[in-house]
Structures are given as C-alpha cells and as structure tokens.
Amino acid sequence: MKDFEFLSAATVDEAVSLLAARGERARVLTGGTDLIVQLREGLREADLVVDIKKIPELTSLEYSPAAGLKLGAAVPCYRIYENAEVAAAYPALVDSAKIIGGWQIQSRASVGGNLCNSSPAADSIPSLIAYDVTCHLAGPQGRRTVKAAEFCTAPGKNVLGRGEILSTLEFPPHANHSGACYLRFIPRNEMDIAVVGAAAWVQLDAKGQKIEKARLALAAVAPTPLPLTAIAADLAGKPATAETFAAAAAAASQAVKPISDKRGTADYRRHLAGVLVKRTLAIAVERAQGKTVVTH
Numbered sequence: 001m002k003d004f005e006f007l008s009a010a011t012v013d014e015a016v017s018l019l020a021a022r023g024e025r026a027r028v029l030t031g032g033t034d035l036i037v038q039l040r041e042g043l044r045e046a047d048l049v050v051d052i053k054k055i056p057e058l059t060s061l062e063y064s065p066a067a068g069l070k071l072g073a074a075v076p077c078y079r080i081y082e083n084a085e086v087a088a089a090y091p092a093l094v095d096s097a098k099i100i101g102g103w104q105i106q107s108r109a110s111v112g113g114n115l116c117n118s119s120p121a122a123d124s125i126p127s128l129i130a131y132d133v134t135c136h137l138a139g140p141q142g143r144r145t146v147k148a149a150e151f152c153t154a155p156g157k158n159v160l161g162r163g164e165i166l167s168t169l170e171f172p173p174h175a176n177h178s179g180a181c182y183l184r185f186i187p188r189n190e191m192d193i194a195v196v197g198a199a200a201w202v203q204l205d206a207k208g209q210k211i212e213k214a215r216l217a218l219a220a221v222a223p224t225p226l227p228l229t230a231i232a233a234d235l236a237g238k239p240a241t242a243e244t245f246a247a248a249a250a251a252a253s254q255a256v257k258p259i260s261d262k263r264g265t266a267d268y269r270r271h272l273a274g275v276l277v278k279r280t281l282a283i284a285v286e287r288a289q290g291k292t293v294v295t296h
C-alpha cells in the first residue's frame with residue numbers, strides 16, 4: 001500500500017475543510033472495511049485519509065417513535081441491531097446490517113460507508129430506499145439533503161461533491177401497520193456479494209388486509225441500486241395476497257436489465273429479482289401485521 005497522511009477530524013467543518021483542500025487525493029474513512037481494501041489493492045489512491053469517527057454528529061444514533069431515526073454516517077452496523085427499539089421499528093435495516101460481512105466487519109462497517117461506497121450490490125442501500133431515507137450532506141457550500149434513491153449515480157459514484165461528506169441518515173418515523181424486509185441471494189450462507197438483493201416496505205390498511213402504500217428497491221440488477229417506483233405505486237389499493245406479490249414479482253423481472261458476470265447471468269438475475277420481490281413483499285406484509293419474522 002502507498003503511504004498516505006492520516007488525520008482525524010473533530011468536527012464536520014474540520015473534516016470538510018481538510019477534504020476540500022485536497023480534493024480527489026483525499027478520502028474519508030469510517031470503518032475502513034471498503035477503503036483500506038481498495039487502497040491496499042491499488043483500486044483507489046489517496047494522499048490523505050481523514051477519519052471522521054471522532055465527530056459526535058456522525059457517531060450518534062438518535063431514535064424516538066415520533067421523530068424516527070437519525071443515524072450518524074459513521075455508526076457501525078452492530079449498534080443498529082443491538083438497539084431493541086431501532087430493531088423493532090426498522091427490521092429491513094437490521095436485515096441489511098446483519099449480513100454485511102461477519103460480526104467482525106459489522107463492528108466497524110457503517111451504513112453510511114456502505115452508501116458512500118456506492119456499490120450496485122451494497123446490502124443496505126435498497127433498505128434505505130425502501131424506508132425513503134433522507135441523506136444529510138455537509139460540504140464547503142454548506143448543508144443540503146438528497147433522498148437515498150437519488151444518491152448513487154454510477155458504480156462507485158454518487159452525488160457527493162469535492163469536500164462533501166454524508167453526515168446523517170434520517171429515517172421517517174415508523175408508520176402504523178407498516179413493515180419492511182431485505183433479502184439477498186448469495187451462492188453460500190455468508191460473506192459474499194449479492195447476486196441480487198431486494199427490499200420492500202409496505203403500509204397496510206387498519207385491518208391489515210390491503211396495501212395502502214409500498215416502496216421496492218433492488219440491488220445488483222443495474223449500475224446503481226434500483227428503486228421500482230412504478231411497480232410499487234401499482235401495489236396501492238391491492239389486497240395483500242400471494243397473487244398480488246406474484247404480479248409485482250413478474251413486473252420486476254420484466255423491468256430490470258441486469259448484466260451477466262461471474263456471479264450470475266442476466267436471465268438468472270431477472271428470475272431472482274422476481275423471486276426476491278415476492279418473498280420480501282410477503283415478509284414485509286407479515287411484519288406489518290405484527291408477526292415476527294427473522295431473516296438471518
């Protein structure tokens with residue numbers, strides 16, 4: 001690995017000004033589980049690495065039923081699923097956080113880093129899209145927000161500008177009669193990259209029988225994590241039944257345009273997209289009906 005300077009920022013402003021001064025040659029470090037691997041393998045280069053894990057805003061996890069979840073961008077995955085209130089309110093986020101590497105990785109890796117690394121196969125991004133998360137950014141021009149669905153722009157690329165960092169992920173409060181799920185397919189039980197991943201969020205009517213609102217998103221079927229906006233909108237008003245899930249699954253298989261690579265052919269991925277949409281919808285509905293469904 002090439003030598004680089006390492007600095008630890010104490011505030012958001014300090015991190016932003018250090019990064020802005022060096023531009024492309026500077027990199028942010030949270031857990032380092034992507035960055036260190038990439039620097040070591042020469043996939044990325046940096047003269048300066050700025051650790052942002054000592055910035056209180058980025059390491060705080062604030063939850064209340066009324067305000068929802070404010071998740072600092074550097075909070076490691078284990079803090080999410082070890083928080084009983086957060087785990088109950090955001091089960092799809094837990095589904096994602098519990099399968100990012102093994103527990104050693106989860107003690108370092110952050111959801112913020114997963115998003116900023118912007119892999120099309122990242123396991124947390126479909127859940128962030130399904131929960132309609134708002135990303136709070138801080139940069140030399142000040143603060144701004146962008147929806148998780150619009151954050152990634154190409155493989156490994158995103159909307160962050162020079163000197164800009166992700167500070168917080170804001171999850172809307174848990175809505176009554178709502179539930180969500182994330183599932184991925186990998187060829188073995190653990191520690192692999194998704195061949196396809198899918199997240200579903202649903203809100204049911206008070207009787208728990210009809211879908212009022214839904215959001216769907218897929219991983220590893222496009223250059224960026226893919227929101228299935230039209231298919232999710234079509235679910236509104238439909239009964240929460242296997243037939244409804246199967247119709248959404250068929251539409252998802254038609255809508256995606258994946259590539260073939262060593263993990264699977266495009267046809268296989270299209271098939272998996274349908275299977276996972278059907279399964280995540282079924283589990284999201286069960287959770288919305290108050291049932292406990294453990295996915296991992």
Ligand SMILES: Cc1cc2nc3c(=O)[nH]c(=O)nc-3n(C[C@H](O)[C@H](O)[C@H](O)COP(=O)(O)OP(=O)(O)OC[C@H]3O[C@@H](n4cnc5c(N)ncnc54)[C@H](O)[C@@H]3O)c2cc1C
Pocket residue numbers: 027028029030031032033034035036037052073074099100101102105108109110111112113114115116117121122123124160164165166167191192193
């Ligand atoms: C053994 C192993 C297994 C893995 N398994 C999985 C898996 O199953 N699923 C999966 O999705 N990923 C997996 N990963 C990848 C990685 O662990 C995740 O992407 C992780 O969530 C990244 O978080 P981090 O905090 O370590 O990010 P870092 O490595 O610190 O950063 C990742 C990238 O984002 C940038 N960045 C980080 N935070 C910010 C910020 N706040 N603002 C601006 N830029 C920022 C960094 O500069 C870097 O480019 C695995 C990695 C390893 C080594």
